[in-house]
Amino acid sequence: MYQFILPVHNFVRWFFLAAALYAIYRAFKGKTSGTPYSKDDKTAATLLLASAHSQLLLGLILWFYSPTVQLALANVGLAMKDKASRLILLEHPLLMIIAVAIIQIGKIKVKKAYADSDKHQRSLVYYGIGLILVLSRIPWSSTPLFRF
Numbered sequence: 001m002y003q004f005i006l007p008v009h010n011f012v013r014w015f016f017l018a019a020a021l022y023a024i025y026r027a028f029k030g031k032t033s034g035t036p037y038s039k040d041d042k043t044a045a046t047l048l049l050a051s052a053h054s055q056l057l058l059g060l061i062l063w064f065y066s067p068t069v070q071l072a073l074a075n076v077g078l079a080m081k082d083k084a085s086r087l088i089l090l091e092h093p094l095l096m097i098i099a100v101a102i103i104q105i106g107k108i109k110v111k112k113a114y115a116d117s118d119k120h121q122r123s124l125v126y127y128g129i130g131l132i133l134v135l136s137r138i139p140w141s142s143t144p145l146f147r148f
């Protein structure tokens with residue numbers, strides 16, 4: 001299970017990052033040029049949500065199977081003093097869950113907005129904050145960019 005899910009979680013990260021950048025780019029372009037909120041904007045947001053929720057599910061499964069997490073759980077006090085262990089045990093999962101929640105709330109706020117310019121504005125803010133949180137807590141230095 002772990003050997004299968006880890007590479008998938010690793011790879012879907014790129015899909016998430018591409019979808020987030022695309023949705024943010026469309027929101028920025030829509031806001032600055034005053035274009036209507038189109039079907040393509042909606043599709044961009046749907047792709048972002050799909051990748052975010054996939055990562056959430058894969059990550060939750062990983063958390064229970066990961067040897068790194070199990071080792072950290074065996075001595076939580078010690079793990080919290082170690083930067084790398086603390087990241088995998090607590091910071092990465094927590095911040096990612098918050099980021100996905102913000103992106104999800106953003107999608108709902110966008111749907112509720114009446115004016116197209118507000119839809120673009122809300123997409124920009126919520127998806128932007130979500131992306132920044134994700135980027136800040138990906139274990140960049142301790143894990144490979146691809147895992148096949």
Ligand code: HEM
Pocket residue numbers: 006007009010012013016051052055056057058059060062063066067068069088092093094096097134138139143144147
């Ligand atoms: C958009 C959301 C997320 C992104 C982009 C993301 C990205 C990543 C990446 C790139 C890795 C390194 C994978 C590797 O070592 O090859 C990783 C590891 C991990 N992620 Fe996530 N993740 C996300 C959400 C989550 C969530 C919500 C959880 C748990 C609730 C989680 C739990 C883990 C765990 C436990 C590991 C370490 C596995 C190990 O090394 O044994 N992730 N994540």
